[in-house]
Amino acid sequence: MTAIESSAPARGTARADRAASRAENARQRIPAVELRGARMALGERVLWDGLDLRVDPGEFVAVLGPNGSGKTTLLKVLLGQRALTSGTALVNGRRTDRSVRSAVGYIPQQQAMDAELPLRARDLVGLGLDGHRLGPRLPFGAVARRRRERVDAALAAVGATGYADAPVGRLSGGEQQRLRVAQALVGDPAVLLCDEPLLSLDLANQRVVSDLIDRRRVDAATAVLFVTHEINPVLPLVDRVLYLVNGRFRIGTPEQVMTSSVLSELYGTRVDVIKVRDRLVVVGADDSGTHCDHLHEAAS
Ligand SMILES: Nc1ncnc2c1ncn2[C@@H]1O[C@H](COP(=O)(O)OP(=O)(O)O)[C@@H](O)[C@H]1O
Numbered sequence: 001m002t003a004i005e006s007s008a009p010a011r012g013t014a015r016a017d018r019a020a021s022r023a024e025n026a027r028q029r030i031p032a033v034e035l036r037g038a039r040m041a042l043g044e045r046v047l048w049d050g051l052d053l054r055v056d057p058g059e060f061v062a063v064l065g066p067n068g069s070g071k072t073t074l075l076k077v078l079l080g081q082r083a084l085t086s087g088t089a090l091v092n093g094r095r096t097d098r099s100v101r102s103a104v105g106y107i108p109q110q111q112a113m114d115a116e117l118p119l120r121a122r123d124l125v126g127l128g129l130d131g132h133r134l135g136p137r138l139p140f141g142a143v144a145r146r147r148r149e150r151v152d153a154a155l156a157a158v159g160a161t162g163y164a165d166a167p168v169g170r171l172s173g174g175e176q177q178r179l180r181v182a183q184a185l186v187g188d189p190a191v192l193l194c195d196e197p198l199l200s201l202d203l204a205n206q207r208v209v210s211d212l213i214d215r216r217r218v219d220a221a222t223a224v225l226f227v228t229h230e231i232n233p234v235l236p237l238v239d240r241v242l243y244l245v246n247g248r249f250r251i252g253t254p255e256q257v258m259t260s261s262v263l264s265e266l267y268g269t270r271v272d273v274i275k276v277r278d279r280l281v282v283v284g285a286d287d288s289g290t291h292c293d294h295l296h297e298a299a300s
């Protein structure tokens with residue numbers, strides 16, 4: 001049980017209902033995410049085609065690939081914000097339209113927050129509830145109390161209680177990213193979509209944020225789709241990889257996908273995957289800037 005769930009027993013029913021329906025889905029083996037024959041084309045350009053992907057509850061899937069390969073677009077399809085060109089996308093067995101939004105937690109690609117932004121940490125987390133559940137009405141009475149308890153529990157779960165009332169723009173990148181995790185989890189999602197959540201974090205904060213996400217996966221059987229440029233920080237957590245490159249893709253375990261021959265085929269040029277201690281170093285891919293940095297890092 002997560003801290004989010006254990007510290008606030010009062011708001012039971014909706015959450016218990018969702019937990020029960022998740023358990024029922026698992027019994028019926030309904031995937032958390034399913035893509036069937038998915039195609040996404042932008043005019044002439046095909047981001048992917050014939051994409052079949054089934055993600056089970058509690059599975060951690062890393063989505064890798066160079067800039068522009070369609071990783072963010074894939075998450076937007078699952079959020080119901082973009083429609084596939086053809087094929088089917090399901091979350092919890094339901095078609096992805098706006099109604100699935102409440103089953104999905106989303107950590108968007110990071111944007112710098114204005115230092116003067118008049119928003120407290122707890123307000124940012126609360127948006128994870130208000131956005132899709134409470135509608136435009138302001139909560140009051142018991143609803144407001146329940147809402148506050150949930151936000152407090154989510155803040156506690158990411159260790160952000162100490163700055164719950166601080167303006168978000170004044171917090172460090174690591175602190176802001178913990179809040180984004182809390183915002184994504186406060187609605188008790190069945191699926192967590194993370195778009196490069198470790199970008200621009202130092203190693204210690206990369207660890208904190210990936211551990212928070214993984215703890216949620218283990219405790220609540222939340223499926224995780226984790227878009228990342230760099231697999232190493234999450235390599236121990238990854239069950240499978242979806243690697244997208246220029247309209248081609250490959251799905252499999254890290255051992256199956258992160259090989260010189262598979263990546264050379266995907267990139268259409270020679271790519272070497274070298275194992276340095278417990279890190280994978282990819283040399284020769286188009287976007288090898290980051291990877292080469294890590295080659296130096298791994299070698300130093
Ligand atoms: N709303 C949009 N309309 C048209 N093209 C888009 C839109 N959003 C993204 N693209 C294009 O789709 C491609 C994939 O983008 P994206 O999914 O953001 O890639 P990634 O996240 O892998 O870097 C890019 O070429 C981008 O310019």
Ligand SMILES: [Mg+2]
Pocket residue numbers: 071072073109195
């Ligand atoms: Mg992106």
